[in-house]
Amino acid sequence: MNYRKYVLLGFLFGLLVLIRFFENELFYDPYLAFFQNDYLYIDSPRRELAKLTWFASLRYMMNTVISLAIIYVFFKDKSMVKFSVLIYSVSFVVLMGLFLYFVINPRQEDYYIFFNIRRFIIQPLLLLLLLPAFYYHKNGGQSYKMMN
Structure with a gap:
């Protein structure tokens, strides 16, 4: 059973x-190239707002569905998934x-915070936060109580 789970x-x-490897082919995102360059000193790229919003949302949803599946397979707990x-x-x-807000109002002094907000949308960073939190909640809390 563990073999199947892994x-x-x-x-x-x-x-x-x-999703990450094929991001250039799958998603419209002019900020991919922008943030790979020296973005703190150049102007924001031209973009189509509706298309950018759609593809950012799609990528977030794809990462979310896969992340929820990982949480379920890892813990087998529907309340954690909910x-x-x-x-x-x-x-x-x-x-x-x-x-x-940052796409509509681009300012160079806001690029760094925009970069990090965008990172949470396009990468599954919430999964990296939730997995250890749920693991601690399920297992770590018990061993902490036993130590005291």
């Missing part, structure tokens, strides 16, 4: 890697609001 987790993490859906939903609203 193969499935490997497959799901592989999907996340493929809580994660809430976290991902609230995060999407907040992050997309901030993302759109």
Whole structure:
């Protein structure tokens, strides 16, 4: 049974890697090249707002669905998945609001914070925060109580 679990987790993490690897082919994002250059000293790239918003949302949703599957396979706990859906939903609203603000109002002094907000949208960073938190909640809290 554990073997199947690890193969499935490997497959799901592989999907996340493929999304990242093929990001230029799959998604419209003029900020990919922008942030690879010396972005603190150049003007914001030209962009199509609706198209950029759609592809950023699509990428967030793809990463979210795969991340939720990873959380479920790892813990087999539907309550953790439900809580994660809430976290991902609230995060999407907040992050997309901030993302759109920085896209519509580009200022060089805001590029660094925009870079980091965009990173949370296009990469599965919430998964990296939730997995250890849930692991600690499920296992670590018990061993901490036993130590005291």
